[in-house]
Amino acid sequence: MNFKHKFVFLFPGLFVLIGILIFPIIFTIRLSLSGWNSYTPEMNFIGITNYIRLFTDDPRFWESFFRLSFLSVTTVILQYVIGFALALMVWREIKFKRFFRVIFLIPMMTTPVIMTVIWRTFFHESLGPVNDLLGNIGVKPILWLSDPVIAKFTVIIVEVWQWTPFMFLLLLAGLLSLPKEPFLAAAIDGASPFRKFVYVTFPLMAPISIGAIIIRLIEASKIMDTVFVLTSGGPGTATETSSFYIYIKGLREFQMGYAATLSFTYLVIMIISLTIIAKVLTKLMIKE
């Protein structure tokens, strides 16, 4: 097969790649160098003005980025711990195993925006059932959505509820694919369940754990719908994340050029930070 034939077979894939990945990135970079907004909707060229504005005069973006880091790392850690525990629970032969496996997956199958609307109704501080129920046992209304600190944890609760099943699914698949021999050897050696977990299960699960954590970190770093519906980034800017801020700049204020600058910068930061995180996790979790 000569080069031309290979090219013909590669072309459909390359075409799709260029269409959905390369072109949008190049377009975003070009857009970021323009002042496109609602009053000058044109692809003019303003050089790196938007980047200078971002790095010298936009603390709100950086605040939202650090807030996002906190939210995504916290939610993913919780999802990993809970997801792993649930996967271990239904990994072994227990009664109603299939039932539990399906039940645990339900949150992931629901539509995030609709579920967040329902959570918002639950957590509504004066009309929602959560404070109502707590009131019955003498607990004062909790400001789930309007206290700057508690609102962050409310976002975390909803995210953990929605996406722990994804972690559960990946980790359960990993557990089911583990070889049986190391466990038999550990049993012959008389290892306790705890030692089996620490010295056999966890190390064997490390590669898939890293994969699951990275996939969830990528997803969690795009938190937008939950924040949009639950708090609109409030109170104040207490739950504003990078993607929500980019949405405000781009689709609320129609500063398309500046929003492209934010998007591209965010993409670069995420690629660098996730690469570093993957390396660190590999070093910590996989022993040669």
Added chain:
Amino acid sequence: MQDVTPSHIGVASWDGVMYQFPVDGDRHYLKYRKDVIDNPEYQKKYKADTGKELRVPQTWKEYGEMAAYFNDWDWDGDGEKEYGSAEVMKKDDLMYAAFYSRSAAYSKNPKTPGGFFFDLDTMTPLINNPGFVEALTDWVAATKYVPPGGINFGLGDEIGSFGGGQTLFSFSWDDAFVAAMQPDSPINNKVGAAQLPGAMKVWNRKSNSWDEGFNQAPFFVWGWAVGVAKKSKEKEMAFDYLCFFANEANHQADIGIGRFGVNPFRNDDFKAEVWTQIGWDKDIAESYVDTLAKMEESKNRVFPLRVPGTFEFNAALATAAAKALAGQLSPQAALDEAAKQWNDILNRVGKDNVRKAYSVGVAMEDNKL
């Protein structure tokens, strides 16, 4: 079209030329629980406890005092706690309009024409002057007398809260009032309408001091309007549909249902019998149409921004106000931050572009159009 009120002809026009087909008329006004404010027992109790009259609040300070007094206790005897006020405080949910409503009395000085948002001569943002700061300070205090979670109320929450009988006061669009007056509402015929509260002082940006004395300024908040594309091949059909959509019968049916969002913009809507025939008590209908009519007659009105960059200006202000409400910044610091951002936006958009557009709004505010 001849029946459209002058204010909403102005809203649908640009520099004297009408470009839009109005189907709705929006304005902010005060809504209150008439069964409480007019209740002789509560009037007596309020007088005994505070030494002041319980009446329809004339100023934002009175509004705050009454709302705080009637906060967090069961004053309608339904077994549930009620609260002082429901307001649109959620960022990015039209909360900037609520803030302008609260600011108008302190900052729209009839003695200083030439701009409410900017000084038209210099294009200096006025939103961090002492008038606006006073309004934001009042608003921060209001977080203490809204229902739990009220700081996160959007327009829908406000309508549901006041319309559901949860609060003594509210102010914003008609929808909450109309919803409260529907037959299925728990507070049907228990509400009243009045002008937005005023203030006993108003900032004078020329003398750089407060002018003492009562001041009040209605806030018109546009309204839905429709345009037909210049390149449309079926212009007549489009206009025919609009005429049907907004004809008298459809319009009358729409304005009586809160969730429809269609509000009065025709002179005929200002007749009490329009409302009594859908079940409103006569005195409530009269107070309602009287409120709307007085807004039309006012010579000290505020209209929202209609300039290039409006979204950015409003979003910057809303973010700053939200930070103050959440306790992240003081009112002065928050509005200073907003003013700085307004200057940045002005520089990006071009001061002259904004001035040119804003001069049309100022002409409306100064009764020159």
